[in-house]
Ligand SMILES: Nc1ncnc2c1ncn2[C@@H]1O[C@H](COP(=O)(O)OP(=O)(O)OP(=O)(O)O)[C@@H](O)[C@H]1O
């Protein structure tokens with residue numbers, strides 16, 4: 622099984638930088654796929670390459686995908702429409718089409734589409750040793766991670782409803798259609814199987830872990846605390862917290878006051894996250910590829 626690593630955190634703390642550096646490091650010995658699910662992609666910017674729509678080969682061992690939410694939403698809705706078309710009557714289909722047009726702009730569709738793509742990537746048989754996800758800021762990502770829990774019970778109830786309909790239909794028609802021949806039931810069962818599989822992967826610490834990036838400030842710490850509670854509730858394993866951009870080791874006079882403040886927050890972090898593994902990344906006087914290489918050296 623691939624080792625799946627999610628990199629999360631508040632906006633701007635250094636998720637992309639850290640996930641790119643981690644991918645670069647891991648790719649020295651392993652085959653790595655780095656995926657961005659953040660609508661505002663920046664893997665390409667960090668590596669200074671143009672990724673495009675397909676899988677991008679950066680080196681023999683390192684590959685990138687930037688998931689295009691809008692494209693995935695359209696594909697997702699199209700897929701649902703095609704599945705419905707093969708099952709439902711044209712009259713009902715007209716109504717469904719109207720609903721699907723609305724669904725395209727409804728809250729949640731974008732996330733559902735990104736999640737669907739994420740499942741495909743995770744369950745695809747391509748043999749990567751690591752799949753690293755550079756995610757969008759916390760709220761957006763946690764919503765995605767809660768999906769498997771919701772989906773499995775949702776598909777369960779849809780399957781029960783469909784089976785009831787088939788049973789009644791069989792009684793009315795006085796026929797014995799085999800449930801296995803029903804296309805909708807097959808689709809629902811497939812979807813349930815995938816959701817179940819993903820739920821298992823999400824809660825297996827040997828398959829999936831979460832790295833959370835934060836900075837030495839109160840907002841970042843507060844958001845991390847809330848996020849760790851959510852991860853805990855979702856049974857998702859936290860590998861470590863990365864305390865990025867810290868200037869404590871810096872010799873620059875300009876940073877003296879900021880250093881005092883960060884030292885106070887550092888004490889705070891050590892108290893609050895006493896059971897978590899902490900990993901410190903200094904604030905470097907670098908950016909772009911040079912920054913990635915520097916961080917790769919200390920990972
Ligand atoms: N250790 C570091 N030293 C110096 N600069 C850093 C460090 N880590 C990140 N940066 C810089 O901070 C900025 C934000 O980093 P990055 O884009 O990785 O954050 P992010 O969490 O992915 O942001 P977003 O939430 O917008 O996706 C970038 O300009 C990056 O070069």
Ligand SMILES: [Mg+2]
Nearest residue numbers: 636637659663
């Ligand atoms: Mg980012």
